[in-house]
Amino acid sequence: MDVEQQQGTWYQKSLWGEGGDVRHGAGGEGGTGAAAREEWQASTASRRERALTSDLMERVCERGNLNRAYKRVKANKGAPGIDGMTVGELGAWIGEHKEELIASLLEGSYQPQPVRGKEIPKAGGGVRELGIPTVVDRLVQQAILQVLEPMVDGTFSESSYGFRPGRSAHQALRQGAEYVREGRTIVVDIDLEKFFDRVNHDVLMARVARRVGDKRLLRIIRRFLEAGMMKQGVCVEREEGTPQGGPLSPLLANLLLDDLDKELERRGHRFCRYADDCNIYVRTQAAGERVMASITAYIEGKLQLRVNREKSAVAPVWERKYLGHRLLSGGRLGIAPQSVDRMQERVRQITRRNRGVSLERVIEELNAFLTGWVTYYRYAECKSELERLDEWIRRKLRCLRLKQRKRAKPIADFLQSLGVPARRAWLLALSGKGWWRKAGSPQAHEAMTVAWFREQGLVSLSVRCATLRP
Numbered sequence: 001m002d003v004e005q006q007q008g009t010w011y012q013k014s015l016w017g018e019g020g021d022v023r024h025g026a027g028g029e030g031g032t033g034a035a036a037r038e039e040w041q042a043s044t045a046s047r048r049e050r051a052l053t054s055d056l057m058e059r060v061c062e063r064g065n066l067n068r069a070y071k072r073v074k075a076n077k078g079a080p081g082i083d084g085m086t087v088g089e090l091g092a093w094i095g096e097h098k099e100e101l102i103a104s105l106l107e108g109s110y111q112p113q114p115v116r117g118k119e120i121p122k123a124g125g126g127v128r129e130l131g132i133p134t135v136v137d138r139l140v141q142q143a144i145l146q147v148l149e150p151m152v153d154g155t156f157s158e159s160s161y162g163f164r165p166g167r168s169a170h171q172a173l174r175q176g177a178e179y180v181r182e183g184r185t186i187v188v189d190i191d192l193e194k195f196f197d198r199v200n201h202d203v204l205m206a207r208v209a210r211r212v213g214d215k216r217l218l219r220i221i222r223r224f225l226e227a228g229m230m231k232q233g234v235c236v237e238r239e240e241g242t243p244q245g246g247p248l249s250p251l252l253a254n255l256l257l258d259d260l261d262k263e264l265e266r267r268g269h270r271f272c273r274y275a276d277d278c279n280i281y282v283r284t285q286a287a288g289e290r291v292m293a294s295i296t297a298y299i300e301g302k303l304q305l306r307v308n309r310e311k312s313a314v315a316p317v318w319e320r321k322y323l324g325h326r327l328l329s330g331g332r333l334g335i336a337p338q339s340v341d342r343m344q345e346r347v348r349q350i351t352r353r354n355r356g357v358s359l360e361r362v363i364e365e366l367n368a369f370l371t372g373w374v375t376y377y378r379y380a381e382c383k384s385e386l387e388r389l390d391e392w393i394r395r396k397l398r399c400l401r402l403k404q405r406k407r408a409k410p411i412a413d414f415l416q417s418l419g420v421p422a423r424r425a426w427l428l429a430l431s432g433k434g435w436w437r438k439a440g441s442p443q444a445h446e447a448m449t450v451a452w453f454r455e456q457g458l459v460s461l462s463v464r465c466a467t468l469r470p
Contacts, residue, residue, distance in 0.1 A: 054214050056213075056217045060105060066102075068146060069143035072146075073087060073090065081132050081133050082114055083113060085135050085136070107216070108216030115131030115230070115243050116229075118132055131244065131246065138247060141246050145251055149165070155258070159264070161175075162254070179272075180331040181331035184282055184283055186287070187316070187317045187320055187327075189312055189313050192307060193311075207256050226239075253275060270282075272322075277322070279322055292314050318334075322336075333380045347369075351396045362397070366458065366459070373461075374386070374459075390460050390462055399435050402435060408426070411425075
C-alpha cells in the first residue's frame with residue numbers, strides 16, 4: 001500500500017469510520033461512465049439525464065468523498081468563519097458529529113451558517129468583499145464540488161479556462177495570442193460589474209437544476225446562496241450573489257456563464273473566458289461594436305447580470321489588459337503596465353523602513369513575492385523590463401540599508417567595510433541629499449553591487465525568468 005492509500009485509510013478510520021458508502025438509493029453508474037459523459041455533453045438536459053443524478057447526495061456523503069473533502073479543506077487552511085472554529089479543530093468536531101452531519105445531508109435538512117464578511121483591497125482600487133464560510137460549511141461545499149465538478153466540467157466550453165481542473169490563465173493567453181496571429185486584433189473586452197455580488201439566485205438555480213436531479217442537493221445549494229453575511233456583528237440577508245471565498249462559488253459561476261459561452265459559440269465568435277473576464281476577438285472596430293451591443297443585451301437580458309460600461313471597451317488588443325498581460329502585434333505577450341505598477345507598490349510595502357525588520361528578512365519576503373510574480377509572467381517578452389525592475393529593486397534595498405544605518409558614521413563604516421575608500425564613503429555619509437539619491441550614488445553601487453545582492457540571496461527577475469522560459 002502506497003503512502004496516499006495509507007493516509008486515506010487513516011482518515012477513513014479516524015474520522016468517518018470503516019466501511020463503504022452510505023448509498024440508500026439507486027447505485028452507481030449514473031453520470032460516471034463514458035456513455036453518461038456523452039449524455040451530459042448534449043446541448044440541453046433531458047428528464048432522463050436529470051434522473052441519473054437523483055442520488056447525488058448519497059455520492060456526496062460517501063465516506064471516501066468526505067475524507068477527500070476533509071483533507072482538501074485542511075490543506076487549504078484559511079481563516080475561521082463566524083463560529084470561530086479553526087481548520088485544526090475540524091477533525092475533532094467530525095469525530096463527535098459525523099453521523100449527525102451525514103444524516104442532515106441525506107435528509108436535506110442541513111442548514112449552512114452565515115458567512116463572515118471581509119473586505120480586501122482590489123488591485124485597481126476599491127475593495128472586494130469576501131464571504132468566509134465556517135470550516136464545516138467549507139467541508140460540505142468541498143464534498144459537493146468533488147461530486148459535481150467531474151460530472152459537469154466536460155460539458156463546458158473549450159474557450160472557458162477559469163477555475164477548471166487542468167486549465168490555466170496561461171492557456172487562455174495562448175489561445176488569445178493565436179486569435180491575434182489570425183488577424184483578429186480588435187478585442188471586445190467585457191467586464192461584468194460586481195459579478196459575484198450580482199448573480200441572480202433564480203437564474204443560477206435554474207441552470208443548476210438542468211444538471212442536477214437531486215432535490216436535496218438543490219435545496220442545500222440554494223441555502224448556501226441565501227446564507228446571510230455577518231458584518232460588524234450584524235447578519236445581512238443576501239437576495240443575490242454567490243460570495244467569493246467558498247469552494248463551490250467558482251463552479252456555480254461557470255455553470256451560469258456557460259450559457260454565455262454557448263451563445264458565443266452558436267454565433268461563431270472567437271473568445272476566451274476566464275471566470276467573469278471575457279474577451280471576444282474580431283477583425284474590425286465596426287464588428288467589435290456590433291458584438292459589444294448584442295452580447296451586452298444578451299448578458300443583461302438573459303442572465304440578468306450587469307455589464308460595466310466604464311470598464312468594458314472595443315479596442316486594439318495591445319491597448320487592453322487581459323489577465324495581467326498585454327497581447328502585442330504578432331500574438332506576442334507583454335506585461336500590462338498596471339501589473340508592473342502593482343508589483344512595484346508591493347515592493348514598496350515590503351521595503352518600508354518603519355517596518356523594523358532586518359535586511360535579511362526583507363530579502364526573504366521579497367524573494368517569496370518576486371518568485372511567484374515572475375513565474376506567472378514567464379511567457380511575456382519582457383527582458384529589458386525585468387532588467388529595469390531588477391535595478392529598481394536593488395536601489396530600493398540600497399536605500400533601505402542606508403536608512404537602517406541612520407547616522408553619518410555608521411553609514412561611512414558600512415561603506416568602508418564593503419570596499420569604498422574612506423574619503424568617498426564620508427562624502428556620501430555627510431551628503432545632504434535625500435535617501436533615494438544617496439542610494440543611486442556611485443558609492444552605494446560600489447559597495448552594494450549586483451554580486452553582493454546575489455550573495456545575500458536576492459532573486460533576480462531577469463535571471464529567474466530566463467531559467468523558466470521553455
